[in-house]
Amino acid sequence: MSIFQIAVDGPSGSGKSTLAKGVAARLNIMYLDTGAMYRTCGLCAIKKGIDAKDEAQVNKMVEDLNIEVKFEDGIQHMILDGEDVTGQIRTPEVSVAASDVSAHPSIRRKMVDMQREIAKSQSFVLDGRDIASNVLPNAKYKFYVMAPSSVRAERRLAELNERGDFSQNYDEVLRDIEYRDHQDMTRAVSPLVQVPEAIVIDTSRQGIEETQDLLISYLNEA
Ligand code: DC
Numbered sequence: 001m002s003i004f005q006i007a008v009d010g011p012s013g014s015g016k017s018t019l020a021k022g023v024a025a026r027l028n029i030m031y032l033d034t035g036a037m038y039r040t041c042g043l044c045a046i047k048k049g050i051d052a053k054d055e056a057q058v059n060k061m062v063e064d065l066n067i068e069v070k071f072e073d074g075i076q077h078m079i080l081d082g083e084d085v086t087g088q089i090r091t092p093e094v095s096v097a098a099s100d101v102s103a104h105p106s107i108r109r110k111m112v113d114m115q116r117e118i119a120k121s122q123s124f125v126l127d128g129r130d131i132a133s134n135v136l137p138n139a140k141y142k143f144y145v146m147a148p149s150s151v152r153a154e155r156r157l158a159e160l161n162e163r164g165d166f167s168q169n170y171d172e173v174l175r176d177i178e179y180r181d182h183q184d185m186t187r188a189v190s191p192l193v194q195v196p197e198a199i200v201i202d203t204s205r206q207g208i209e210e211t212q213d214l215l216i217s218y219l220n221e222a
Pocket of ligand 1: 038103
């Protein structure tokens with residue numbers, strides 16, 4: 001069977017990761033969470049005391065950035081300087097640092113090269129912000145996943161609480177989401193955009209399984 005890619009882009013908390021992961025499992029193909037890669041860059045900046053907004057500092061960090069993506073039984077692990085940091089990249093602090101650091105071209109060049117290399121040899125569902133517009137503009141299928149920011153904030157809060165993280169209340173989570181939306185959509189390099197050919201999926205309209213069914217129905221139609 002030929003190799004194909006499914007690009008799933010959308011804002012923070014839109015449910016794109018849950019959707020992309022679920023669809024990949026149902027199609028028995030690989031799933032790449034590109035946000036996890038930028039999160040690992042954000043974590044690297046925090047660990048090294050680098051200001052993620054400062055271009056010169058970030059450019060210096062990129063020179064010896066040592067990030068690997070490993071798949072174990074199909075599950076993505078993020079490795080930073082030889083350490084598995086998969087469990088450390090979902091905190092509110094890392095979310096903001098990831099958004100800040102991902103605005104710099106030097107970081108994006110490195111991550112995009114890695115993403116293209118990973119996705120070239122097998123069928124993949126990739127989720128992110130610039131998959132359809134930049135990473136894989138020739139992807140066979142392109143989706144733009146969205147939900148109102150209030151719904152996204154509720155989900156993100158529930159996710160944090162489930163992990164035992166009660167560091168933020170609803171208003172703070174909403175504020176972070178709006179900060180990241182603004183930054184991810186307005187940055188100069190590869191901002192989050194909905195490419196004209198993308199199929200829009202609003203995840204607030206139905207449950208997880210129905211949303212997966214909907215996406216898969218578009219694949220069958222194409
Ligand atoms: O999807 P996420 O929330 O895990 O992504 C974390 C940050 O990484 C997000 O604020 C923007 C950035 N990102 C990006 O710029 N490009 C991607 N392809 C994926 C994520």
